[in-house]
Amino acid sequence: MNEFIEQFLLEARELIAQGTGDLLVLERSADDQSKIDSVFRAFHTLKGAAGIVEFEPMARALHAAESVLSDFRTSDELISPAIIDQCLSCLDQVTRWLDVMQATGEAPADAGPAADAIVQSFALPKGPAPNSDAALPAGDWLAELRGRRPDAWSEAQTALRYVPDADAFFKGEDPLARVEKLPDLTGVELAMREPLQAFGAINPFTCSIEITALSGADTETIKQMLSDLGNGVEVIAIDSPRRSNSASELSALARSILDAQVLLLRESEEAGLAGRIMAAGRVSMNVLRRTGLFAAASAVETALGGVLASQADAIIGIIEDALLEEPSQLSPAQAQAEQARLPLAIAARVLRVDTARIDELVNLTGELTVVKNALGHLAALAQGGLDQDAITAGLRQRHAQLDRLVGEVQRAVLRIRVLPMRQTFERFPRLVREIAAGVGKPVTFDIEGDETEADKAIVESLFEPLLHVLRNAVDHGIENPQRRAASGKPPAGAIVLRASRHLDTVIVEVADDGAGVDTARVREVAATRAIRPPEALATMGDGEIIDLIFAPGFSTATQVTGLSGRGVGMDAVRNSVERLGGRVAIESRPGQGTTIRLTLPFTVMMTRVMTIEAAGQVFGLPLDMVVETAIIPRDQIVPIGRATAFAWRDKTVPLVHLAETLGLAGEKDQSRAARVVITSFQGQFGALEVDRLGERMDVMLKPMDGLLGRLTGVSGTTLLGDGRVLIVLDVQELFS
Amino acid sequence: MTGAKAKRILIVDDAALVRAYYRQALESAGYSIDEALNGLEALEKVLLHSFDLLIVDVNMPQMDGMTFLRALRQKELPLSSIPVLVTSSEAGPQDMVAARAAGANYYSIKPLKQEALTELVGMLCGATA
Numbered sequence: 001m002n003e004f005i006e007q008f009l010l011e012a013r014e015l016i017a018q019g020t021g022d023l024l025v026l027e028r029s030a031d032d033q034s035k036i037d038s039v040f041r042a043f044h045t046l047k048g049a050a051g052i053v054e055f056e057p058m059a060r061a062l063h064a065a066e067s068v069l070s071d072f073r074t075s076d077e078l079i080s081p082a083i084i085d086q087c088l089s090c091l092d093q094v095t096r097w098l099d100v101m102q103a104t105g106e107a108p109a110d111a112g113p114a115a116d117a118i119v120q121s122f123a124l125p126k127g128p129a130p131n132s133d134a135a136l137p138a139g140d141w142l143a144e145l146r147g148r149r150p151d152a153w154s155e156a157q158t159a160l161r162y163v164p165d166a167d168a169f170f171k172g173e174d175p176l177a178r179v180e181k182l183p184d185l186t187g188v189e190l191a192m193r194e195p196l197q198a199f200g201a202i203n204p205f206t207c208s209i210e211i212t213a214l215s216g217a218d219t220e221t222i223k224q225m226l227s228d229l230g231n232g233v234e235v236i237a238i239d240s241p242r243r244s245n246s247a248s249e250l251s252a253l254a255r256s257i258l259d260a261q262v263l264l265l266r267e268s269e270e271a272g273l274a275g276r277i278m279a280a281g282r283v284s285m286n287v288l289r290r291t292g293l294f295a296a297a298s299a300v301e302t303a304l305g306g307v308l309a310s311q312a313d314a315i316i317g318i319i320e321d322a323l324l325e326e327p328s329q330l331s332p333a334q335a336q337a338e339q340a341r342l343p344l345a346i347a348a349r350v351l352r353v354d355t356a357r358i359d360e361l362v363n364l365t366g367e368l369t370v371v372k373n374a375l376g377h378l379a380a381l382a383q384g385g386l387d388q389d390a391i392t393a394g395l396r397q398r399h400a401q402l403d404r405l406v407g408e409v410q411r412a413v414l415r416i417r418v419l420p421m422r423q424t425f426e427r428f429p430r431l432v433r434e435i436a437a438g439v440g441k442p443v444t445f446d447i448e449g450d451e452t453e454a455d456k457a458i459v460e461s462l463f464e465p466l467l468h469v470l471r472n473a474v475d476h477g478i479e480n481p482q483r484r485a486a487s488g489k490p491p492a493g494a495i496v497l498r499a500s501r502h503l504d505t506v507i508v509e510v511a512d513d514g515a516g517v518d519t520a521r522v523r524e525v526a527a528t529r530a531i532r533p534p535e536a537l538a539t540m541g542d543g544e545i546i547d548l549i550f551a552p553g554f555s556t557a558t559q560v561t562g563l564s565g566r567g568v569g570m571d572a573v574r575n576s577v578e579r580l581g582g583r584v585a586i587e588s589r590p591g592q593g594t595t596i597r598l599t600l601p602f603t604v605m606m607t608r609v610m611t612i613e614a615a616g617q618v619f620g621l622p623l624d625m626v627v628e629t630a631i632i633p634r635d636q637i638v639p640i641g642r643a644t645a646f647a648w649r650d651k652t653v654p655l656v657h658l659a660e661t662l663g664l665a666g667e668k669d670q671s672r673a674a675r676v677v678i679t680s681f682q683g684q685f686g687a688l689e690v691d692r693l694g695e696r697m698d699v700m701l702k703p704m705d706g707l708l709g710r711l712t713g714v715s716g717t718t719l720l721g722d723g724r725v726l727i728v729l730d731v732q733e734l735f736s
Numbered sequence: 737m738t739g740a741k742a743k744r745i746l747i748v749d750d751a752a753l754v755r756a757y758y759r760q761a762l763e764s765a766g767y768s769i770d771e772a773l774n775g776l777e778a779l780e781k782v783l784l785h786s787f788d789l790l791i792v793d794v795n796m797p798q799m800d801g802m803t804f805l806r807a808l809r810q811k812e813l814p815l816s817s818i819p820v821l822v823t824s825s826e827a828g829p830q831d832m833v834a835a836r837a838a839g840a841n842y843y844s845i846k847p848l849k850q851e852a853l854t855e856l857v858g859m860l861c862g863a864t865a
Contacts, residue, residue: 004757011753037797044795045751048825051847052757059825143845236832257859260842267837272809275816276839279809283819283841286862 005105008053012098015046016091017426023084023091024429028444030078039087040069046094055107057115058097064122065090088430090118142236145189145212152187153238154252156214157259158222162233168207175211182225184216214238237263254291258284258319265312277311278304284319296322353416360412364405371401414603419459421499421508422450427463428470428497435474442481442491443474448498454506455603461580462508462598465573469510469596470495472570477514477594487591489513502682504602504624511595517546517588529553546588550574581716599682609718609728611694612677615664618694620718620728625679629693633673646676646687653678654735655687661734662713679731686735699726743861744768744786748778748801749793749823757847758791765854767863775804782808787818789861792840794824794831802838809839819860823848 019042022035029035043066050059065087072079093114100108141161146153153159160182164175179188189212215222219237226233237259261280281304288297296318303314378394425447436443478484478493485491494513499506519542526532531551532540548554552571573596574584582600601607609620630648637646637655644655655676659665676687699718715730745767747758759769770785772778774796782790790808794801801822809816822840824831835843842860857863 004753004760007753007756011751041750041795041797044825048751048846049753051825052753054847063825253855254859257842257856260836263836264839264841267839269837272806272816272839274813275809275811278813278817279819279839279841282817282862283860286819287859289862290859 005053005101008049009098009102012046012049012094015042015049016095016098018042019046019091020088020430021426023087024433026079027081027084027433030080033073036069036072036079040066040073043069043087053107055097055101055111057111058094058107061090061093061115061118064119068122086118086121089121093118141212145187145214148189149187149214152214155186156216156238158215158217158219158235159238160213160215160222160226160233160235162211162213162226162229164207164209164211164232166206166208175207175209178226178229179211179213182213182215182217182222185213186216187214189213251291254287255323257287258323261287262316262319265316277315281311281315284315288319288322293322357412357416361409361416364409364412368402368405368409371398371405374398374401414455417456417603418453419456420450421452421454421459421462421506424459424463424466425450425497425499428466431467432470432474432495435471439475440480441474441478441493443478443493443495446494446496448496449500452499452501452506453602454501454600458506458580458582458600458603461576462600465576465598466497466508466510468570468573469598470497473510473512473514473594473596477512479515483515487515501602503680504607504622505682506600506602507682508598508600509595511593513593516590516592516594517549517586519545519588519590522546522548525554526551546586549586550584607699607728608696609699609726610677610696611726612658612688612690613692613694614662614690615659616691617664618724618726619658620699620726621677621679621688621731622715622728623696625681625731626677627680627685628678630676630678630687631673632676632687634671637674648678648685648687651685653685653687655689656734657689658734659691681732681735684735686731688731688734699728743788743863744770745789745791745857745861746770746772746778746781746785746787747791748772748775748796748804749791750774750796751793754793754846758853761850761853762857765857767857775799775801775807778804779807782815782818789857790818790820791857792820792822793846794822794835802834805835805838805840821856821860 019039022039022042025035026032026039043062047059047062047066050056050062068083069079069087071077072083097108097111097114142159145159160179162175162179164173165171168175176188176190179185191210191212192208219235223235226235261284264276264280267276281300285297285300285304288294288300299318300315303311303318374394375398378391378398381394382391428447429445432443432445436445473495474493478495479487479489481491484493496511497509498511499508501507522545523537526545526548527534527537531548531554537545550570550573552569554569554571570584570586577584577598577600580600582598585597585599587595587597608623610623610626611618611620613619632646632648632655637644640652640654645652646655647653655674674689675691675693676689677693678685678687680686713730713733714727715733716728718726718728720726745762747755747769748771749755749758750773755771759771763769770781770787772781775792776799778790778792779799781787792801792805801824805820805822808818808820819841820839822831822835822838822843823846824835824843825846832843842856844856848856
């Protein structure tokens with residue numbers, strides 16, 4: 001069953017995320033019935049999944065939570081914050097177990113006590129104990145009995161639970177004796193109905209026991225024998241298959257199925273009667289044939305052809321005869337050999353991929369094989385003395401095909417590596433809730449655009465920096481409730497995490513509705529920590545001052561709050577975002593809030609660039625940013641301030657001369673028209689004047705690091721086929 | 737010999753893991769498997785294709801197993817007579833009794849071990865051993 005662990009881990013984590021999300025919504029609006037249903041189903045499915053991988057403690061813990069949630073589905077009572085907390089901690093525990101499974105490939109062996117603790121926590125706050133005279137609570141005694149007494153269970157036909165009246169002793173009854181008189185008992189258990197009270201509180205005259213028992217006798221017999229006890233007793237027919245494949249027990253399975261068909265045929269409900277009878281007949285026939293009772297099987301077949309009303313009785317008669325003729329071969333339950341557990345190496349990082357994307361790759365691989373074979377053929381022809389021109393033509397053609405295919409494979413692989421932001425974002429609602437609770441500020445947290453996709457590496461590496469930004473937003477951004485009240489804001493601060501795609505970049509923002517950055521305070525801290533010399537600080541505008549929070553060693557936390565005051569400030573955020581090839585910016589609106597904006601590349605792998613030439617040097621421009629190339633007559637280029645611009649499609653587009661901007665010496669082109677590349681970034685246009693336009697190519701972009709990392713206007717480098725280094729320009733920085 | 741190969745089984749369960757488990761276990765025993773994610777989808781499938789057995793979960797979104805089963809049993813014959821195995825992770829008596837009332841041929845508690853499952857399925861849909 002181990003091959004399912006990998007899928008189990010994936011699904012379980014998704015279910016945990018779903019359940020957590022639902023619980024957090026319920027925390028805000030406890031009357032959202034659809035979320036109650038949804039969270040119930042998440043727990044239920046998780047429990048089922050735990051069963052598939054035979055992880056009993058996890059199933060047990062989830063079952064306890066599920067039962068509690070189930071009550072809220074049917075009653076008018078609203079789910080309480082305490083229950084939500086318990087459910088969340090249950091999911092936390094499950095997550096820890098999953099982590100162990102991920103690492104070891106097996107369910108943790110020591111999960112029992114933790115599971116017991118969870119079961120206990122759900123058992124406690126369930127209100128007053130149910131009145132024993134009322135209908136029996138819908139319990140799981142059957143499951144528990146089966147778990148405790150598997151041997152007795154496998155030999156039983158009937159299970160019963162008897163909860164005697166509290167005054168049974170006064171009435172002269174002896175409940176245990178009643179049960180012990182039942183025929184074919186395979187197991188009897190006694191339990192206290194309620195948890196034991198302090199010794200002094202026990203009333204020795206009150207009957208507070210419950211009895212569960214298993215019997216090999218049939219259910220009807222037992223029911224009749226206990227019929228005078230009314231609803232104090234529950235009698236259930238067991239038709240569970242035996243969990244062993246030993247030959248002697250196969251007929252027990254057949255017997256059990258046939259019993260079930262008799263019970264089905266006895267159902268009297270009018271609706272669906274014909275369907276039930278025919279279905280029971282079909283199954284009876286199948287079972288009888290399979291066990292070699294062909295005569296009985298054909299008799300059922302004949303009966304099925306008869307009048308509907310008589311069918312059921314006829315079939316019941318045949319089955320009962322067959323059961324009598326076939327001697328019982330029940331043997332004592334055989335020890336079941338535990339299946340050897342095959343250790344399975346679990347890949348620590350699993351990527352869930354749309355099958356359509358895999359199919360695409362498979363198809364491309366097929367096409368590549370065709371080209372490969374064609375090359376082999378060409379080589380054979382060359383050896384056979386085919387003339388050079390024909391070979392060259394053949395090679396060119398194959399090269400073109402290969403070029404197209406490799407490009408498609410690259411794009412297909414890229415699409416596989418693309419993940420929705422949700423994978424990272426879904427962890428935050430829970431964390432923000434904890435952080436807000438930790439500092440005692442009410443906060444509402446919303447996520448927008450979590451379906452936005454980006455490269456897996458980007459999505460996964462965003463967790464740390466975003467967590468830090470969110471901590472800051474809660475800790476420093478949102479004011480305390482008193483101050484919010486004073487400024488006429490709602491008591492709960494609002495934080496929004498949103499993602500969106502713009503051409504080849506992904507923008508991730510964290511916006512709060514707090515007080516904005518306190519520039520006076522930033523100045524003060526920057527001065528005391530000597531982030532910048534005092535004279536520099538004095539001349540800096542508020543915008544520049546705000547940017548200082550990204551400076552190394554800066555932190556405005558006046559006290560170490562245990563949250564954001566950990567010595568890593570926004571400079572750590574900036575570093576990790578820049579490592580991903582992104583940028584961080586901050587926007588502060590005094591009294592209204594702060595927005596931290598991360599601008600990230602969509603992919604870290606391949607960038608399609610267009611080469612351009614300026615002052616005799618070749619540069620690359622990310623093709624996604626190139627909107628158009630154009631030739632603009634010089635008389636249409638007008639100076640605007642220190643720069644120049646031209647009109648293009650009713651827009652004024654600023655124009656910079658690339659060689660000049662980069663400080664390269666070169667002759668200024670005085671021709672009548674300028675060759676320009678029009679670029680776009682975040683909805684803005686800008687044009688670069690270049691000497692020559694080059695080719696288009698896919699390159700693996702390496703960010704500049706070391707001393708070159710500080711170079712502005714450059715987004716990275718790549719090696720060209722001839723060994724030259726191509727510098728790829730950062731269009732946005734060129735225009736800022 | 738009409739072996740398991742001839743038999744078509746529809747698995748109705750909203751949990752992908754459960755479906756995958758049943759599919760793997762039963763396909764390796766030679767059955768042909770189709771899947772539905774809930775009762776509604778299952779109703780559609782049984783109208784379009786014929787099956788020798790349905791394995792139906794209880795708790796599913798959109799249409800639960802019991803509702804589906806009651807609806808199925810009230811269809812015209814022979815559609816209404818498809819053998820149905822109800823599986824649930826609830827070991828409580830309510831589901832076992834409710835499944836029977838809805839028209840289930842057999843009720844079992846998830847998950848069944850592979851041998852138990854193939855043996856049970858073989859019996860229910862009459863595959864020759």
